[in-house]
Amino acid sequence: MKKRHLYLIRLLNRGRRFTADELALETGASVRTIQRDMLTLEELGYPIWSVPGAGGGYEMLPNRLLPPLQLREQEAVALYLTLKWMEQIPDVPFGDMRDTLSDWYVNELPHDLETKIARLEKNILWLGNKTVPPAPFTKDVFQAVEQRRNIEVTYATTKGMCNAK
Numbered sequence: 001m002k003k004r005h006l007y008l009i010r011l012l013n014r015g016r017r018f019t020a021d022e023l024a025l026e027t028g029a030s031v032r033t034i035q036r037d038m039l040t041l042e043e044l045g046y047p048i049w050s051v052p053g054a055g056g057g058y059e060m061l062p063n064r065l066l067p068p069l070q071l072r073e074q075e076a077v078a079l080y081l082t083l084k085w086m087e088q089i090p091d092v093p094f095g096d097m098r099d100t101l102s103d104w105y106v107n108e109l110p111h112d113l114e115t116k117i118a119r120l121e122k123n124i125l126w127l128g129n130k131t132v133p134p135a136p137f138t139k140d141v142f143q144a145v146e147q148r149r150n151i152e153v154t155y156a157t158t159k160g161m162c163n164a165k
Helices: 003-012 020-027 031-043 073-087 095-108 111-121 138-146
Strands: 048-051 057-060 153-157 160-164
Touching: 003 020, 003 031, 003 057, 020 031, 020 057, 031 048, 073 095, 073 111, 095 111
Parallel strands: none
Antiparallel strands: 048 057, 153 160
């Protein structure tokens, strides 16, 4: 895949519609090259939506696939271990998806790295839910951060009740 293709994917993943002229200006390619690139990306399976006419352009459909990460081996292992660790924390958002994401990820890696991770994982003690108390408001806090909403939290300390915004 060309660098320009990856750049186009990043642009379209911003969640807005771009005209071919805007994409051409942004990448330094011609409008015709952008049109060919969009066809190529569609053929590769990227869910690109094109709207003809005035006000038209290109956009990425919701629930899109993101481009693959280009990671060094140590980064791939670190990402897998982070995903696996997240499975151990109760009440983290994303429900069932977080329980399968690490398995999906490791299965996409080259076989030799998958084998290396499996050997490494046998030597890790995951403490998991046994030592971490439930945190039923984690999802609410996550949503508030994501939506940039202010929240007020009341909590108990040894000195009494406290409020924080």
